Amino acid sequence: xxxxxxxxxxxxxxxxxxxxxxxxxxxxxxxxxxxxxxxxxxxxxxxxxxxxxxxxxxxxxxxxxxxxxxxxxxxxxxxxxxxxxxxxxxxxxxxxxxxxxxxxxxxxxxxxxxxxxxxxxxxxxxxxxxxxxxxxxxxxxxxxxxxxxxxxxxxxxxxxxxxxxxxxxxxxxxxxxxxxxxxxxxxxxxxxxxxxxxxxxxxxxxxxxxxxxxxxxxxxxxxxxxxxxxxxxxxxxxxxxxxxxxxxxxxxxxxxxxxxxxxxxxxxxxxxxxxxxxxxxxxxxxxxxxxxxxxxxxxxxxxxxxxxxxxxxxxxxxxxxxxxxxxxxxxxxxxxxxxxxxxxxxxxxxxxxxxxxxxxxxxxxxxxxxxxxxxxxxxxxxxxxxxxxxxxxxxxxxxxxxxxxxxxxxxxxxxxxxxxxxxxxxxxxxxx
Numbered sequence: 001x002x003x004x005x006x007x008x009x010x011x012x013x014x015x016x017x018x019x020x021x022x023x024x025x026x027x028x029x030x031x032x033x034x035x036x037x038x039x040x041x042x043x044x045x046x047x048x049x050x051x052x053x054x055x056x057x058x059x060x061x062x063x064x065x066x067x068x069x070x071x072x073x074x075x076x077x078x079x080x081x082x083x084x085x086x087x088x089x090x091x092x093x094x095x096x097x098x099x100x101x102x103x104x105x106x107x108x109x110x111x112x113x114x115x116x117x118x119x120x121x122x123x124x125x126x127x128x129x130x131x132x133x134x135x136x137x138x139x140x141x142x143x144x145x146x147x148x149x150x151x152x153x154x155x156x157x158x159x160x161x162x163x164x165x166x167x168x169x170x171x172x173x174x175x176x177x178x179x180x181x182x183x184x185x186x187x188x189x190x191x192x193x194x195x196x197x198x199x200x201x202x203x204x205x206x207x208x209x210x211x212x213x214x215x216x217x218x219x220x221x222x223x224x225x226x227x228x229x230x231x232x233x234x235x236x237x238x239x240x241x242x243x244x245x246x247x248x249x250x251x252x253x254x255x256x257x258x259x260x261x262x263x264x265x266x267x268x269x270x271x272x273x274x275x276x277x278x279x280x281x282x283x284x285x286x287x288x289x290x291x292x293x294x295x296x297x298x299x300x301x302x303x304x305x306x307x308x309x310x311x312x313x314x315x316x317x318x319x320x321x322x323x324x325x326x327x328x329x330x331x332x333x334x335x336x337x338x339x340x341x342x343x344x345x346x347x348x349x350x351x352x353x354x355x356x357x358x359x360x361x362x363x364x365x366x367x368x369x370x371x372x373x374x375x376x377x378x379x380x381x382x383x384x385x386x387x388x389x390x391x392x393x394x395x396x397x398x399x400x401x402x403x404x405x406x407x408x409x410x411x412x413x414x415x416x417x418x419x420x421x422x423x424x425x426x427x428x429x430x431x432x
Contacts, residue, residue, distance in 0.1 A: 002027040005115065006048040008039040008065075009081070013054055013104070017081070020108030026115075036060030044072045050115050052079045055093060062089075063096040070097045077118040081111055087132035090125070100124035176217060179210035186210075209255050216283065220356060223280065227359050234274040234363050236388045241278060241312060242269040245305050248282045256290035260300035269305050271312035272388035277360045282314060284353035285380050289318035292378075308383070310396040311366065315381035322378050328370045332358045357382075365391040 005021075005028050007014055014032045021028055031046055033039045036059045043051060051069050055062050066078050079100040080093050090101040099118040102110050103126040114124035125133070186207045190200065226232040242265050249261045282303070289301040302317040323331075331354040358368045366384040373379060385392050 002029045003050065003115070003119065004029045004046060004048040005031070006039060006043055006046065006051045007032045008034070008036065008051065008057070009054040010034060010057070013081075017052065017108050017111060021112060024109075024112050026112060028115075036065045039065070040068050040072055043069055043076065047073055048076055050077050050079060050118065052081050052111055052115075055080050055082045055089070056084055063092055066093060066096040066098050079111065079114050079118060079124070085126075085128060085132070087129055087136050090129045090133060094123070101129055102126045103128060176214065179214040179217075182210040183207055183214075205254075212251065213255060216287070219280065220284075220353065223356050223360075227356065232360075232363060234277055236272050236274055236364075238270060238272055239275050240268055240270050241273060241275070242266060242305065244275050244279050245269070245282060245303060245314070248279050248286060249303055252283065252286040252290055255287075256293075258295045259290040259293045259297075261286065261290070262300040262302050264302060264304040266305065266307070269307055269312060271307070271384055271386065273312070273364060273384055277363070278384075281357040281360050281382065282316070284357040285314075285316040285382075288353055288380070289316045289320070289378075292320040292323065293318050294320060308396045309386065310392060311384050311386040311390075313381065313383045313396060315379055317373070317377065317379040319373070319375070319377035322372055322376055323370075325370070325372060328354065328378070328380075331355055332368065332370075354380075365389065367392050367395060369395055 003026075007017055007030055009017060009032075011034055014034065018030065018032065021030065031042055031048065033042055034057075036053075036057050039051065039053065040060065051073075053065060053069070055065065057065075060068065066080070069076060069078055077099040078097065079102065080090075080098050081102045081104060083104050085103055093101055100114040100123060102114055102124065105128075106126050110126070117124040186203045189195065189203060195203070223232065245265045246263065249263055253259075253261050286301065286303060293301060297319055299319045301319075302315075304315045304317070306313050361368045361382045361384065364384040365388075366382055368380070368382040371379045371381070381395070383392060383396055
């Protein structure tokens with residue numbers, strides 16, 4: 001029994017296809033049309049077993065044509081025979097209900113093979129389209145796997161940040177409560193007019209220290225907020241930074257009376273900096289160093305400033321218990337990172353200082369790095385470029401004379417890994 005076939009294509013396409021099918025000798029009853037709307041009308045009348053269509057015809061075409069044909073003749077099989085080699089279009093046609101998708105470059109003989117395949121309940125695809133679909137599926141599968149991995153990492157990161165921020169809130173509440181409690185207690189005591197003048201001065205000094213600590217915490221939070229919003233702007237100018245270093249050392253010294261601060265700063269240290277933000281950086285490093293220096297430690301914290309060809313180099317060295325390199329790296333890169341568990345916290349600190357300090361140094365176009373000391377303790381150093389607008393990418397190399405100085409900063413060595421600087425490139429020297 002002959003198979004009813006409806007052919008829908010341009011006149012040239014129909015001539016080529018009819019000739020090939022007739023030449024094959026297959027038992028086929030063929031109807032031909034050159035218009036999609038006409039194809040639907042003829043299909044409704046003749047109820048063909050197979051419809052071969054060019055999906056790029058004007059008028060009714062593409063998925064609309066396939067769906068209309070199947071709505072009129074649900075039992076028919078639609079074979080797409082086209083010049084459109086897109087795997088996306090092929091997938092759309094198959095999703096619309098087509099049973100085969102062939103390219104005209106495959107030749108009209110491929111149509112006869114496809115007709116036989118779909119009559120047996122199979123799906124036929126052009127080899128080229130099949131290869132493209134396969135590549136697309138593999139690529140999308142790989143992309144999906146990569147996206148799942150990336151989403152997993154983002155989820156872990158968000159969870160980590162959420163936990164860190166919760167710890168920060170718990171931490172900051174503790175940090176704020178301490179100076180406020182001290183200030184309230186001193187205010188209550190000072191109400192007693194019978195306190196000797198010497199004791200009053202002592203209490204007032206403690207009150208001043210508590211208020212300075214409170215202002216430092218508030219300044220930290222405001223600076224971190226500006227960094228997060230990208231609104232931190234520097235006011236760079238050529239200034240003498242030596243008095244700034246001395247002033248910050250005096251300020252921190254009043255808060256940590258049990259720790260000595262030795263200053264190795266020249267009389268003049270001129271560089272392009274925002275003096276207020278520069279002071280914040282030094283304040284954070286000194287505060288960290290003094291905080292982690294035990295009361296029994298006899299060696300002082302060392303604040304060192306020097307001018308080099310690369311710019312102004314400042315280092316703060318303590319001889320305390322030291323901080324693990326991974327903790328310092330995390331503190332540099334992430335805010336709300338404290339060096340201790342909040343539940344067993346023994347030392348003060350909001351956990352934003354190192355991150356904030358590094359970000360401000362980057363804003364200056366400089367870099368910050370940390371070195372563990374063989375005898376215990378930590379040295380944190382930073383350098384701001386000698387010229388405004390420059391951006392540094394490596395710590396400065398020491399001269400031979402400097403290297404012979406036992407108190408000099410160690411030279412970063414990428415070959416043997418003895419010192420691993422935390423090097424990052426700044427994108428802008430004046431704004432976030």
